[in-house]
Amino acid sequence: MLGMLSPYARLLVLLDYDGTITTHECNEIVLQRFTGDSWRVHEEALHRGRIGHAECLRRQIALLQEPRSTIIEAMVSAAELAPGLAETLATLSAGGARVAVVSAGFREVIERVWQRERLSQAAILASELGTSRPYRITYNPALGTCPTCGPAACKGAVARTLRSAGDTVAVFGDGHADLCLAREADLVFARGALATLCASQNITYHPLGDFRDALATVDATLQA
Known part of the structure; x- marks a missing residue:
């Protein structure tokens, strides 16, 4: 254990959804x-x-x-949970971590998967799918603007807003959209395109496989 009381009280966990929480890009x-x-x-x-x-x-x-x-x-x-995700979320929740899903994916989809899988509570900062064709996307207003991501589509702003002094920020992602988020993190767990981008830009990251292994790395970091 990291402590007898709220071991993750100063931990902010930010998760991408598609291809990170799920095994495939839905x-x-x-x-x-x-x-x-x-x-x-x-x-x-x-x-x-x-x-x-x-x-x-x-x-x-x-x-x-x-x-x-x-x-x-x-x-x-199409959504199938990544190995160890449910257990990791439960442990983080019990330990007092703040957890948020930050996704360009659709809020309605993520909420339904959360309910279906009975996952521990997390804030869901995701997009809305329009109601008529041609379908349009409205990104969550918590996202910011940057030259790389474009207007109102940058996840990095979420980390800057939610982070408090003394927090450790752990980011989990797999794609181009997660790069600005990774730049704001103390710990990055990456697979796919994000891993390639982190390597090319000298951003330290841990390969993301089973979430339980990632949690062990988080624990070791917090104990250091």
């Missing part, structure tokens, strides 16, 4: 199902640095023609 699964390979053009533009992550997702979501309820249901159905 958005990509749904886009592939409903649009074929059309979404990949925009994904390639993102990876080549031609557009930002917010513009990429905006273009991809605009391709969808299915009823909104069908899209939401497909995204919920």
Whole structure:
């Protein structure tokens, strides 16, 4: 134990959703199902640095023609939790950590997955999917603006707002959208594109596999 009382009281945990909390990129699964390979053009533009992550997702979501309820249901159905997530969230909650999901994904989807899996409480700072075609995304107002992410789409602002003096900030992510968040963190757990970006920009990170292993690293850091 890190202490007899509230061992994680000064710990702020910020988690991406799609591809981080989940084992797969649910958005990509749904886009592939409903649009074929059309979404990949925009994904390639993102990876080549031609557009930002917010513009990429905006273009991809605009391709969808299915009823909104069908899209939401497909995204919920595609969600499979990453190993150790549920146990880690329960431990963090019991220990007094503040936990927030910071995602460009859709609030309605994340809330339904949270309820389905009976996960420990967390703040959900996520986007809203429009109600009519072409579908539009409204990012959570807690997100900020930066040259890389674009207007009202930068997760880094969330860390700066929620962090209190003396906090340890642990960030979990997998994509381009998580880079600014990683820059604000004391501990970064990354997989996928975020791991590549961190390596290229000399941001220290821990490879993200099982969340229970990540929690052990958090514990060791707090004890140091």
